[in-house]
Amino acid sequence: xxxxxxxxxxLLVLVGLLSGSTSVHEFHASVTQMQYNAKEHAFEISVRVFxxxxxxxxxEATKTKVxxxxxxxxxxxxxxxxxxxxxxxxxxxxxxxxxxxxYEVEAxxxxxxxxxxxxxxxxxxxxxxxxxxxxxxxxxNMVNVQYQGQKKTFVFRKSxxxxxxxxxx
Numbered sequence: 001x002x003x004x005x006x007x008x009x010x011l012l013v014l015v016g017l018l019s020g021s022t023s024v025h026e027f028h029a030s031v032t033q034m035q036y037n038a039k040e041h042a043f044e045i046s047v048r049v050f051x052x053x054x055x056x057x058x059x060e061a062t063k064t065k066v067x068x069x070x071x072x073x074x075x076x077x078x079x080x081x082x083x084x085x086x087x088x089x090x091x092x093x094x095x096x097x098x099x100x101x102x103y104e105v106e107a108x109x110x111x112x113x114x115x116x117x118x119x120x121x122x123x124x125x126x127x128x129x130x131x132x133x134x135x136x137x138x139x140x141n142m143v144n145v146q147y148q149g150q151k152k153t154f155v156f157r158k159s160x161x162x163x164x165x166x167x168x169x
Contacts, residue, residue: 028053028136032086032129032143036122045098045114047082049132054110057081057135068110078103082112085131091123122147124166129156 030049037044051068058066058074061081068074079100088096101113129141133156141156143165150167 028132028139030129030131030139030141032141034116034143034145036118036147038148040115041117041119043116043118045086045116047086047112047114047131048106048109049112051105051108051110053132053136053139057132060135068105075100075102078112082114082131085129085133086114087128088116088125089127090125122167124164124168126162127154127156127165128162129154130158130161133158133161 028050030047032045032047034043034045036042055066055068058068058077058081062077066074066077082100083098086098088098090096096116096118099115099117101115103110103112105111127143129143131141132139133141137158139158143154143156145152145154145165145167147167152165152167154163154165156163
């Protein structure tokens with residue numbers, strides 16, 4: 001069994017994940033949470049990306065070296081990047097403005113925080129979530145949408161960076 005695990009590389013990946021290592025990882029993924037806050041009439045959005053992947057994407061976008069070591073000097077670059085890669089359009093074809101709130105570091109990842117005002121009832125629309133896809137062909141972006149007790153997950157890939165989203169059961 002150990003030989004199979006070693007040959008398949010599974011053990012190496014497992015050890016890397018369990019050790020919290022910041023070395024290069026073999027998959028490229030992000031997770032986005034869109035949770036509706038009825039009191040604020042807005043979606044609170046958090047995007048979790050691997051720091052090394054995010055630095056590479058930001059460096060390519062700006063043609064400069066980027067080191068996200070917790071310094072807030074990159075806020076404008078992050079804001080512009082996210083605004084161009086995360087876009088929600090309502091069923092009435094209105095692009096909803098997204099406000100960049102900030103980011104924080106968590107181990108080998110960054111959380112980027114956004115708010116999207118949404119006073120009217122959520123009736124679905126189109127979402128583009130193609131962050132990091134210009135850098136990694138195998139990038140997968142999962143988006144979890146929560147609205148008034150309903151939850152649904154959408155998976156975005158390079159072949160499908162934009163999707164119609166709704167919470168119809």
